[in-house]
Amino acid sequence: MLDIPRLRVLRAVVATSSIRASAAALGYTPSAVSQQLATLQRETGLRLFERSGRGIEPTAAGRILAAEADTLFEAFGRVERVVGDLRAGRVGSLSIGYFSSAGSALLAPAVAALRAEFPELRLDLLLTEYTQGEPDVDIFVEESGAEHPGAVRVHRLAEDPYVAVVRADDPLAGLPEVPLADLAERHWVDNDLHEGTCRQVLLNACAQAGFSPGFVVETHDYRTAMSFVATGIGLTVVPALAIGQLPDGLTTVALVSPTPVRRLSVAVKESVARHPAVRRTVELLEELVSGTRTGRRPGGATQAGELHARPERFGADRR
Known part of the structure; x- marks a missing residue:
């Protein structure tokens, strides 16, 4: 040669x-x-x-x-x-895994910023609830007792409290908060396709409050569940991050004693952890989570709660 x-x-x-x-x-x-x-x-x-x-x-x-x-x-x-x-970080590809309710609240603005800053970077988005694989960056909900697979660095993003979504004319609508046990006799609209981590967080909190939710309608996503709430069938309980824009006539009420909380994290493969676009992705997610706040909703009244950002590194679990 x-x-x-x-x-x-x-x-x-x-x-x-x-x-x-x-x-x-x-x-x-x-x-x-x-x-x-x-x-x-x-x-x-x-x-x-x-x-x-x-x-x-x-x-x-x-x-x-x-x-x-x-x-x-x-x-x-x-x-x-x-x-x-x-x-x-100007060329190459980056795969980002996410779960449904992170899509619009976190993923869309993060991807928009990445495309502006790294225009030649190809982004592959993977809805990890339905697809297999280990993305370079994975936004996930921690699951107690389980570890995220592979060689990864895990960053805590936020603690995401659940809130009750009710009609604006519901007796709860004017309250700043309500004990979870006060919902024991109410009709509930289920909102989770899988009996996964997010649903288990809610069921565990209800068990702690001494009851099991009385689901009268089963839906497979948060938006559909809220549309059923608007008909007066019942209430639904949703993580604050998943609220987005409430339909007209609905409002949210904070839950206490206990407050169901899911913990959001992002896992980064060790092999790409130093890539500028990867570092920027984590920064954007932390900025978006820390800046996410839900204000007063149409019809009433209450703050849905807030995401408590904690951009620290620790060993965490996969959804």
């Missing part, structure tokens, strides 16, 4: 027609340049230069080899630029 630095010397000598000038340009001594050329001639078995007066002149073979080397070094230049871009 030809030696790349020697080809670089060949190109310089062909371009300058001078060993001394080439040595100055490359930072070598003239004798080192001569030695490199002699070695290259032995490696190729070609006569690349010949004497011309007090200097040297490239042969036809030397010129052809130097011209071909130009193409090689153009390719190397492109590779070096790609390496620089990768270090700066």
